[in-house]
Amino acid sequence: MASFQAILTDIFGAAFAHCGFERRFGQVVISQRPDLCQFQCNGALAVSKAARQNPREIAARVVDTVGSREELSHMSIAGPGFININLAPSFLAAHLRDVARDPRCGTPAGVIPGKVVIDYGGPNVAKPMHVGHLRNAIIGQCFSNLFGFLGSPVVSDNHLGDWGTQMGMLICALAEMHPELPYFDAGSRGPYPGQPPVSIEELEAIYPEANRRCKADPEAMARAQKATVELQNGRPGYVALWKYFVDVSVERLKADFEKLGVAFDRWLGESFYQKRMEDLVARLKKQGLAKESEGALVLPVSRDGDTREIPPLMLMKSDGAFLYGTSDLATLEFRMQEFNPSEIIYVVDIRQSLHFEQVFRAARRAGIVPESVRLEHAGFGTVNGPDGRPFKTREGDVMQLGDLLDMVYARAYERMVEAGVAQDRPEDEKRDIARKVGLAALRFADLQNHRTSDYVFDIEKFLQFEGKTGPYLLYSAVRIKSILRNAAEKRLSPGEIAAPQSDAEQNLMLALGHLPASVRTAADTLAPNVLCDWAYGLAQQFNRFYRDCHVLREKDARRQGSWLALIRLALDELTLALGLLGMEIPDRM
RNA sequence: GCCCCCGUAGCUCAGUUGGAUAGAGCAUCGGAUUUCUAAUCCGGUUGUCCCAGGUUCGAGUCCUGGCGGGGGUGCCA
Numbered sequence: 001m002a003s004f005q006a007i008l009t010d011i012f013g014a015a016f017a018h019c020g021f022e023r024r025f026g027q028v029v030i031s032q033r034p035d036l037c038q039f040q041c042n043g044a045l046a047v048s049k050a051a052r053q054n055p056r057e058i059a060a061r062v063v064d065t066v067g068s069r070e071e072l073s074h075m076s077i078a079g080p081g082f083i084n085i086n087l088a089p090s091f092l093a094a095h096l097r098d099v100a101r102d103p104r105c106g107t108p109a110g111v112i113p114g115k116v117v118i119d120y121g122g123p124n125v126a127k128p129m130h131v132g133h134l135r136n137a138i139i140g141q142c143f144s145n146l147f148g149f150l151g152s153p154v155v156s157d158n159h160l161g162d163w164g165t166q167m168g169m170l171i172c173a174l175a176e177m178h179p180e181l182p183y184f185d186a187g188s189r190g191p192y193p194g195q196p197p198v199s200i201e202e203l204e205a206i207y208p209e210a211n212r213r214c215k216a217d218p219e220a221m222a223r224a225q226k227a228t229v230e231l232q233n234g235r236p237g238y239v240a241l242w243k244y245f246v247d248v249s250v251e252r253l254k255a256d257f258e259k260l261g262v263a264f265d266r267w268l269g270e271s272f273y274q275k276r277m278e279d280l281v282a283r284l285k286k287q288g289l290a291k292e293s294e295g296a297l298v299l300p301v302s303r304d305g306d307t308r309e310i311p312p313l314m315l316m317k318s319d320g321a322f323l324y325g326t327s328d329l330a331t332l333e334f335r336m337q338e339f340n341p342s343e344i345i346y347v348v349d350i351r352q353s354l355h356f357e358q359v360f361r362a363a364r365r366a367g368i369v370p371e372s373v374r375l376e377h378a379g380f381g382t383v384n385g386p387d388g389r390p391f392k393t394r395e396g397d398v399m400q401l402g403d404l405l406d407m408v409y410a411r412a413y414e415r416m417v418e419a420g421v422a423q424d425r426p427e428d429e430k431r432d433i434a435r436k437v438g439l440a441a442l443r444f445a446d447l448q449n450h451r452t453s454d455y456v457f458d459i460e461k462f463l464q465f466e467g468k469t470g471p472y473l474l475y476s477a478v479r480i481k482s483i484l485r486n487a488a489e490k491r492l493s494p495g496e497i498a499a500p501q502s503d504a505e506q507n508l509m510l511a512l513g514h515l516p517a518s519v520r521t522a523a524d525t526l527a528p529n530v531l532c533d534w535a536y537g538l539a540q541q542f543n544r545f546y547r548d549c550h551v552l553r554e555k556d557a558r559r560q561g562s563w564l565a566l567i568r569l570a571l572d573e574l575t576l577a578l579g580l581l582g583m584e585i586p587d588r589m
Numbered sequence: 590g591c592c593c594c595c596g597u598a599g600c601u602c603a604g605u606u607g608g609a610u611a612g613a614g615c616a617u618c619g620g621a622u623u624u625c626u627a628a629u630c631c632g633g634u635u636g637u638c639c640c641a642g643g644u645u646c647g648a649g650u651c652c653u654g655g656c657g658g659g660g661g662u663g664c665c666a
Contacts, residue, residue: 081608355666479629543629
């Protein structure tokens, strides 16, 4: 089973092939002129230049080849050679009856050849998560859902930033505050206290200050870098201290991710790869791939035919410390050995695109990842406040993610009270609804934008709950649930989907047939906004249907049964699509 | 300096391999409710798609140059 578009593309692809053209010219798209037709094929125009033939004549031959088919009610040639296509109402209904029986709503599985590793999350130890981490987690989880749904085993990995210079900064800062602690005694080998010397709150307070100082004071920075090298070399006191840093941070991070409804299969941070980095660098040196340059060890990645200069990937600083490129490379090696994936996707800020270009090239050059494995940096844009600059609180601080989420949930709850929604329900259900609505608002606001573009995060604006928003989609689905509940009370059940008899019905049915195509495009182009657009369009079509077709009041039992089946399918598809986007539908709102 | 991305309605943004009359949401104006929950729906208004060339039967989309904004650029991540 497939989308209407795919079915039609098959038919027209075959017709183009039969006429002696490439199959791909038979691509059918959703009509841009719904007043004229439902679908169109523009292949005759595309092929006419190469074939040096009149596009209208080509179109005529194709239409003739397709001939009369049960799927189609109408074909015509328009303008310079567009083929306009309408589906037969009976086929529309028959197809949707199949879709309604399919738990996957018509989307085929197994389209991606192997396992997919998705790298997202990636927060840093001791740095609280803020609004910037929202995109990362939301987009990453959406991909994880999408590929999982398309039938690929997915490994989601939270690549924790727990091993860089910021660790040295923290160690130095704490050494200055509490030099009496045993961790700083160079000769000490432990044991160390069982209790962490700092709380997460203290750690989060220490880090920004330490970072500021190191940036301003070269000597402080030098000390931090020295501590980093010593940590990486296994100095016992530092390792013990570092472990506490990681432990208290991870506890906080887990709480934040849980609040956000995001989970990972693995939490393999950079530190996990220390031994592998050592081995890898030694090997690359031995193979002659890694070279010394200006005191550091680098892996050149430029290629013949490059139109621009790609700097080499740095593997080791002149002071002996590894860099994040080193750990990324070692991580790739580990992932190939451990998971043997067909695809590895990095959901990381788009500003790191040069870095990933370097890492990917290095991985190919060093034979770590074969060309057959797709490496993709799915970069995303930044989140800005209403002033176009990074999102801040009124006090000017970056707002912490946990606080932001609490604020969103609280506002959603208020809005429910204002609207008088679910006020007769128990308190925990109301909280649950507020959480689902708040999360949906956040997720949809993020995902409906194209991944690579920056967007403005205006909390007041999207908490309006109007227009193209997550709550709108949820509400549409809740309306359906409500009708189905009432129908069940009246002992009415869905019947057989029949051919449409009104525009509202037909448009709803067409939208219901488009789901597989939008899921596929979203996955292929790593663009969740495509799925968002589809879901919004379906919700709009349903709300129009809701206005025009009063299901419970309908006298004709067969028609009522068909309508119930139709909205049941609409709910199933919305549940599926919103689920892929990470949105849960409450029973009422 | 060099490289990358972006510039579309008053605002925030979509725009499928180049296709017909460039679309949404917000805002604004007007209308619909004895409701299947109005967190809804319907209608009106809004454009030198940054500018100038070029390729093409056809350009928001591709190429060149310019202007404006953002980002990156071997010892942070």
